[in-house]
Amino acid sequence: MNDRELLIPLGHDLGVVYSGAVERQQQVRVGAEVVELPDDEFAVWLLAHDIDDQDRPTRASLEARALRLGLEAGPLVDRFLRDGLLTTLDPDGDDAVEFAQRHQLFPLLTGLGPDPEQPAMQTVGLLDQPVTQVSNDVYDVLMWSQLAPELWSGCHDAAKLAVRAGGDADPRRLLARVLEEAHGLLCVRAAYFDRRRVR
Known part of the structure; x- marks a missing residue:
């Protein structure tokens, strides 16, 4: 793993939507698509934003922080990377320019x-x-x-x-x-x- 690698969240949080009497989902818009996430999945996406300006989130730090909250984030991070809700890059690398x-x-x-x-x-x-x-x-x-x-x-x-x-x-x-x-x-x-x- 590249020690310069950052984990970047993508998308705009649109808030909560309710379908039915109790079904609560958090909406995240990425491009023209709106993704609905249950609270635990939304929490993992939020953790990628980190909690202060001194943090440097990586996949490992996100998974460790999620685990402390009782959340298993590994498979979810894989899915978010595939679906375009997260990306990883080296700020000094060619992948940063492509991003x-x-x-x-x-x-x-x-x-x-x-x-x-x-x-x-x-x-x-x-x-x-x-x-x-x-x-x-x-x-x-x-x-x-x-x-x-x-x-x-x-x-x-x-x-x-x-x-x-x-x-x-x-x-x-x-x-x-x-x-x-x-x-x-x-x-x-x-x-x-x-x-x-x-x-």
């Missing part, structure tokens, strides 16, 4: 601008309530990501902005930073990854 060419990053919260006490960081949240922080480079990708046809184009666009600001103009290094910092956004529902929109 970025087929997926988009969508913000769910508002960009609030620079942190006055940490000028290298930008805040994301609601109105005047910061929820999380990201680096300047990742902030540019996040805030402009909906205009790009996929994440890879968004990284190229942000790299061009970085040139004007005297920053790092390498889209591949920028992509690696986005993927490394992504769970800090995912765990607080500030953003989600999804399949590239077909235009």
Whole structure:
């Protein structure tokens, strides 16, 4: 196993749906498909988002965390990987570029601008309530990501902005930073990854 490998959840949590009197399912939209998951399966998908911005989820860490909660995650992770609810990649590898060419990053919260006490960081949240922080480079990708046809184009666009600001103009290094910092956004529902929109 690659020690740089990350586990990335895909899809947007749409909430609970009830069918019948007691049948409760959690809906996750991936692309144009909606997948309904029972609570225990949804819990495993949620664990892939991790719990804070310092975590680096891998398949092994997800399975260990699920086991502590009494959940057997191995076969479910296999299914989620096949069905496109999870993916694994090395942020510095060729598979990261392939992922970025087929997926988009969508913000769910508002960009609030620079942190006055940490000028290298930008805040994301609601109105005047910061929820999380990201680096300047990742902030540019996040805030402009909906205009790009996929994440890879968004990284190229942000790299061009970085040139004007005297920053790092390498889209591949920028992509690696986005993927490394992504769970800090995912765990607080500030953003989600999804399949590239077909235009």
